[in-house]
Amino acid sequence: MKNIPRIFIGNDAAAGMRIAATREMAHYLAHVMRTRDCIVFGGGHEFAGRLSDDGKYIDVGADTGRADPSGDITLYFAPIRRTDDLINMATQMGVARLVPVITDQTVAHHINWDRMRKIATEAAEQSNRCSVPDLAAPVKFSDLDLKGVAFADERAAHGAPTGVDAHGARAVIIGPEGGFSDDEFDALRRGGAVGISLGPTILRAELAAAVAISRMTQ
């Protein structure tokens, strides 16, 4: 199955379907990859696919039976200037859900969330996943249930005695460029979140997200 193009066709993907091929899909298969055969996927399954001779449809064949290598981690993240990089890396690393969180020090970056969904889709196609992570609408930090959530605690890089064990947490939150506010650190503690150190240096938020996910999936 190496080097066969992979195309996300939606979460209701099923064997026997015939879906309309977008111009982008048809061009990519027929003219860039010079093939009609592909793998199509969605909803945790992948299938053999074939572009019709007129280039208008993709016929969905048998389920390949391959298990989805995606994980079950939820990434809460404050939108940052490099949100595209954060989403790209987190998707490649198998995150199941991406939830933008507006924190006290989040800067308004005018993020195009449709473009972010496209980036997640392309990253999923390239990283052999059988699903694309959900990208939720932004939520307020104050609306989060913090119990059992790990948070990347930058105070570790300023000498605070923060551990590295996420204690089995399945969700992690990363602060914005300016970090978490004192009120948020209080709320994290009161809400039962678990602080983790990502090392002695301050990482940019997009790298912090990747390191935290790696820590939680080892």
Ligand code: SAM
């Ligand atoms: N402006 C903050 C400061 O100087 O303390 C740093 C913010 S950092 C660019 C963005 C986010 O990445 C932080 O809120 C935190 O969640 C995470 N982060 C970065 N470095 C970290 C580290 N060494 N340990 C834990 N979290 C870290």
